[in-house]
Amino acid sequence: MSDPVSSSQVAQSNLSASAVLGFKNRGDAEWVRLRGLQFSALPSQTIRRVYAHGIMAILVAYLYFSHIPIVWLVGWLAALVLINLRGTLFDRSLIDTDRRSVEAAEYTRQTITSVVSGMLWSVPILFFAPLGTDADMAALLVITGMLVTGAIVFYPAAPASVAASTFILGAATITHLVLSELWVLAVASTLFTITALVGSITVGRTFLLARLAESNLAEKEEVVSLLLREFEENEADWLWEVDTNRRLRSVSPRFAFALGLPQAAVEGQSLMQMITQPDCGPSDYAPSLRELAESLKARENFSNLIVNVYLNGRERWWELSGTPMRDERGRFIGFRGVGSDVTEKRESSEKIAYLARYDTLTSLPNRLQVHEALGDALRYAEKWRTRCALLMVDLDRFKAVNDSLGHMTGDKLLAQVSARLKAILGEGQMCGRLGGDEFAIVVRDASDGDKIDLISQKVIAALSEPYEVDQHTLYVGASVGSAFGPRDGDSVENLMRNADLGLYRAKDKGGGEHCRFEPALHATAEERRRLEASLRTAIHGEEFVLHYQPVVDARKETIVSFEALVRWNSPEHGFVSPGKFIPLAEDTRLIVPIGKWVLEQACLEARKWPEHVKVNVNVSPEQLLEPDFHQDVIKAMAASGLRPERLEVEVTESIFVRDAATARNSLEKIMALGCSVALDDFGTGYSSLGYLRTLRFSTIKVDRTFVQGAAQNSNESLAIINAVVAMAKSLNMTTTAEGVETAEEAELIREMGCDKIQGFYFGRPMISDEARRLFKRHPYELKVG
Template sequence: MQYASLAKLTVSRGCAQAVLALFVTQIYSPSVPVHWLGAWLLAVALVYARGVMVDRKLADIESRPATSEDFKRNLSSAMLAGLVWAIPVLAFAPLGTPTDLAALLLVLVLIVSGSIYFATNVPISIVGATVLISGAAMAHAALSEMWIVMGVAFVFMVASVLGAIEVGRIHLAARIAEASLSEKEEVVSLLLREFEENEADWLWEVDTTRRLRSVSPRFAFALGHRQSEVEGKPLLELIATRDCAPRDYAPSLRELAERLKNHENFSNLIVHVSIKGEERWWELSGTPMRDERGKFVGFRGVGSDVTEQRASSEKIAYLARFDTLTALPNRLQINEGLGEALRYAAQWRTRCALLMVDLDRFKAVNDSLGHMIGDKLLAQVSSRLQTIIGGDLLCGRLGGDEFAIVIRDASDSDLISDTARKVIEVLSEPYQVDQHTLYVGASVGSAVGPRDGNSVEELMRNADLALYRAKDVGGGEHCRFEPELHATAEERRRLEVSLRKAVLEDEFVLHYQPVVDARSEEIVSFEALVRWNSPEHGFVSPGKFIALAEDTRLIVPLGQWILREACREARAWPEDIKVNVNVSPEQLLEPEFHQDVVDALAASGLRPERLEVEVTESIFVRDATTARNSLEQIMALGCSVALDDFGTGYSSLGYLRKLRFSTIKVDRTFVQGAAQESNESLAIINAVVAMAKSLDMTTTAEGVETAEEAELIRNLGCDKIQGFYFGRPMSKEEARRLFCADNGQREAG
């Protein structure tokens, strides 16, 4: 950096030395021989010529590293120049007058001063030349005993050396700062160019009157115009709706105008703009510019078009608050609406309400026709619900086939009942979905706030409990929340905790109810029935804990225990007595259910022919293929399968055709109906018996409690009978005593 500028000053330095050399020649021409003066001038020219050559070699110094040779050449040129200018002091001055000496010293001062000015960037060279010239002057003064002149020359030399070093340091610092600034400007320019070319953002700038200046091509493109068309135009007029007065600007545009007017910084300000009639959204940031006196001179900032990002954000916000299938508000928005309704009720001392709606028989639609049909059905349900809701109602989908309705002002108690009744009526009408006529009903549970709950969670929980009650009574009903429902739910929760503990600690026992031959009345099998006498709840009805076990899937480990225990006990019975074990649909859907049967038989040593598995028709509703495969694997082992409660639920002759059951059990309701001379019950029993015989199956009548019923069933042709008349469920010890009594009777007979 220091050497690079030497070549630029070569001509100026040569001209100055030539003029001063002529002055010296003129001063000493009367007293110094001409050939001496000519020789000295030639020496000055040669030294200058060599200096020019050295300077030219340094012309490319900025593109290559400086070497010690460069330093030596430059320093030697300066030293030679100092020696050449020292010659007049040492050789010419003794021949001249004191006036000539004074003129010569003045020339030398100009030489040194000029060197400091013209060669500021190489202070080492200046110092070398100055020392030589000043040394020669001091030597002449000493020889001539001009001590004052010698002192002045010495002071001049010291001052010149220090001055050259300081001026050189300042000059170098300035050059370094200049180079750094230039580099920074280049970097900034490069970054701005990169920013303009590769980013979606653009730079903008306005003057004090908010008119555009220095419009970049990208910003002009964002404005929909060429640069020349928008330069100097008012920014707000270009981005506002055509012919729109400032008072009618969009709120975001008015905010931008206020920020510009008040000279305020702003960042990431979203502004609604109109570009040639097209609505867009910009994100702008800006800062006021001020000159060195602090005077405001305009605004400068960056901006970007965020229309697509805003559309995406709005879509995400919509998806976060609305159900995509039905376009109804989702659980989040329902929770917010219910919270707002509770606050409104507390503020105005009124009431709000929440209605939970659940479709009846919707699962059967999904299982039989598929989820695509189910989704289309849900879309129609949502359309019907939207026709019901009014301005003070909010209806949304919570998930699955469950919906909710928030009534903001439920001060009219009839409004809740009327809305629930209307929902049930409208949703119970037939649906037409892809050539299928579908019938689903609806059950409704309601809770009133703040009476039934002061929070969203409480109100939802209590409305859900009321909905469970409506489902339990058969569906198609509306139930209001009552405090005892919470007590029932709490009891169910505690019962579930105890049930989980009971499964782990073997609190269950098996009782056995005999099944007899209809003709001989001899025992042919026992049905294993599980009983639970809880230390906390006492005796718990199977109808209560079996359903709970199925809901919580505790029926799987409980069923495994029943299977093992029943097989182990049956091993102690006579070889011709079977054991019947009820199997839940949850067990059959387990992929390893057949292995549980194998393990139970292997552990007990019971022959497979002595185990009969009882299933209900409901197993075929959930997953008929899996259930059928499980039962076929069991039958392949040699076990038999009985179809329990035939005709009470989902009866279909297709089940009997696809799977070879060994026994069909006639439900007790038909037995009691036949005993009461019900023609329908008699016809059903006759039909079942005839069908079973044709399919080579046996029939078992359940619930026989009197001798008359037993005789009736025998006459109707049933093969086996089960009921209290022949024996109630009993402990394993009591069952074993029956065999002992039976053997004693045979021996006596």
């Protein structure tokens, strides 16, 4: 439409008499719109006007044929024919005024035609009536009354014209009656004229409002049609419609494509038969299909219903929404809705969900599931006054396998270990991998204490059998520590810690043993006490040193950051593995001062590197639980002069298990300073998927087990890495692949889209002087090699 004023705006305006007649705001956008709606209907009403004028003119000619000269009568009829012909031709020129602007001249011309027509009809009243009889006069008044009434009823599109001709006829009639001193009829004629004028305006307003409503509806239908066309063109969604018998109708091309058949082949077919397996009856429907069938049967709205469908022998997942349709009488005529194929989305979600709850190397439940199962078992034991048990399993001599044959062989060995553990377990027992070579078995009902001894012996015997891995015959044993709940611990953490103490005792005995937790585990407690005492001394005795492992750009192979790794060389205990003293430091909360020292030293060292190189510092959950941890970060950066953008804090998924709210608050404060946060060891322990949307991590670090699995063409590892990379890109995060040890692994990771790489292939952890020499060796490219 060229008119800038929409019909919805006009419909809301107050249609006064002057607006209906066209006297108000003549020539503006609203006036043009209203006249266009009125005049576009005139061509359809012209024929009725012509018929009415012709019939009434014949009646007048019949009444006065013998009373007036024939010349006058013929002249009057000819003038009447000419003015009606002119009006008819003009009305036909107005047929497109609902699509174009109406000019003021057209309105004037149409009004003049009506005025002239009214004047011609005044001639019989003023000039013919005095020459006839009183009966002729009465008939003439009836004819003019019918003419006026017919004009109001059958010519509502031109209220201004009807009002003009009505006024002229009324004035002529009143004048004649007054001159004839027929006072009663003059008064009646005056009242009739006033009523006719009001009626013409009222009918005209009603007609105009109806036209406005039609125009509004047409515009809305046009908008809906446009939206539907746009919706149909969307590659992921389609429309569907069924009749009262749930048979498809009005099948769209996209819906037919989703069904995998031509439109003609599916039109009129049963919807449920099209999306279920052959010969599948309602009683055999999957739960989602049954829910769909029940909604259709109950004629109820449904939204975002995930339905498991079968198309051409393949399983797919659809997301459907539908609403019942009813005709103008309220009768049900079928269903209409929208749908989309969410198979790929669901599979991706399932991969991510699997990653969150399962260890991908062994396919065993991860630490999160072990926590949940143990918590459930404790609640069950407390409720029914029984006992549950936790067995901690650690492989003996596994480190020697890793050191001598490499991590790939070690990972394959762990996969076989998990298969043997699965075969041992029975009902009410669950095994999970906690990390490394440590496993946990949750026994829901441990009322019979001998049952735990039996399970432990089976585990030790099964895991001590030889393994065949890559043409190597390997021998590893297993040590088991156990604790009973709630006797040995009424919480998950306490029970795991006490089972771990039993495992320490079994290890101290040389391995291959099962030891239950006892309150007096003197040897283990003494070792931990001495190690803890040494650890406290080490904090102040400068026994710690930082090593730095390079992280490189996957494409350019240039250094983008170093990960700071703490090492402890104790005068009393010698070199202590981080895997041994870090957990002890976390248990005793000594990790807080150790972590503070690491943060300060790493920032000081990073200040000596090129400006674009970051430093990555691992932060323990214990540190994040400190309310003023962000102040430690501020002090470290202030003391070193390091810009916040050059510090990246690395956290593991375990931060989301304890006090997730406090940890999140600490991370948000760090991010507010300008530092970035990386999620380390993603997918190996706890589930943090819910926080990936709310916490703006800068980097997700892909655990080395996935990298090794992908290098061995593991479809599962490849799929998980692809899912993590895709998820990171959608959340504007980068990815770092850990544990890359060969050129082939580096190339594979590069092709899979990871942004950064870390591993022995590009550099082992090194002291600060060695790290700085890398920059001196390659001052421009800063490459590792």
